[in-house]
Amino acid sequence: MIKSMTGYGRGENQGKFHFTVEIRSVNHRFLELFVRLPKPWLSLEDKIKNYVRGKIKRGRLDVYVNMHDESLPVDIKIDKSLVNNYYKKLMELKNEIGFEGQISLSLLSLLPNVFILEEDSMVEDDLWESLAPALDEALDNLIKMRTKEGGNLWKDLNARLELIKDKVGLIKERADMIPKEYKERLMQNVQRLSSDLSFDEDRIETEAVIFAEKSNITEEVVRLGSHLAQMQELLYSDDAVGKKMDFIAQEMFREANTISVKASDYCVSKEIIDIKSELEKIREQIQNIE
Secondary structure, eight states, X not given: OOOBSOEEEEEEEESSSEEEEEXXXXXXXXXXXXXXXXXXXXXXXXXXXXXXXXXXXXXXXXXXXXXXXXXXXXXXEEOHHHHHHXXXXXXXXXXXXXXOSOOOHHHHHTSTTSEEEEEOTTHHHHHHHHHHHHHHHHHHHHHHHHHHHHHHHHHHHHHHHHHHHHHHHHHHHHHHHHHHHHHHHHHHHHHHHTXXXXXXXXHHHHHHHHHHXXXXXXXXXXXXXXXXXXXXXXXXXXXXXXXXXXXXXHXXXXXXXXXXXXXXXXXXHHHHHHHHHHHHHHHHHHTTBO
């Protein structure tokens, strides 16, 4: 069944670390991922994106990750070489400008990059072990919502496609009548204009045949019916079919235009107008499909 690209999902897991994950998705031509992570956990971004790509094919997704634990185990190191350089430069500056006072430890500790925080090498794996279930739950809830929205889209699209199918059937019936009616009108007009004159019936027959060839829409009607069947089949697909459906809708629109031009018939043109109107609505809806 088709899925919408719009949805929301939330997941939570309290293992060694307590995580909540929220995902919001909207329409997009491709898959675009934005992961919101606090700076200390940026190393998890690629893992999160790869995990999401395994389940979602299209849409713009904003993934918000929150960890409720107050602190992570870290090792604090001091860049002693940098501290020595700071001290030497401050002493040079002190002597140069005649500054009085001591260069204190508290002053040195405030200078950039003196302290280096290094997470325990095992923390990333532990973080992912706690984060993955929350991410998985959020994705499952997102997919459920997208599937539910897809069901609503399915009902609308299926109804419109069935309407187009009926219209195509009427055009198909009408296509066989157009050349015959043209020949009859041509005969009546010639007889009316030349009631006292003779006319060449073979010439009229030839004109009717030429018109029939030019106005033959059988090929276009068959292709339109084929595209319609493909579109209805895709409605039941579990794959990401939005792009394919959009392409088929464009082809259906092109065939409808060709039929309208070639047929030169009021009844056919009337049905084509209705078909094109439905196709416009279908294309709008398809923009929401994964």
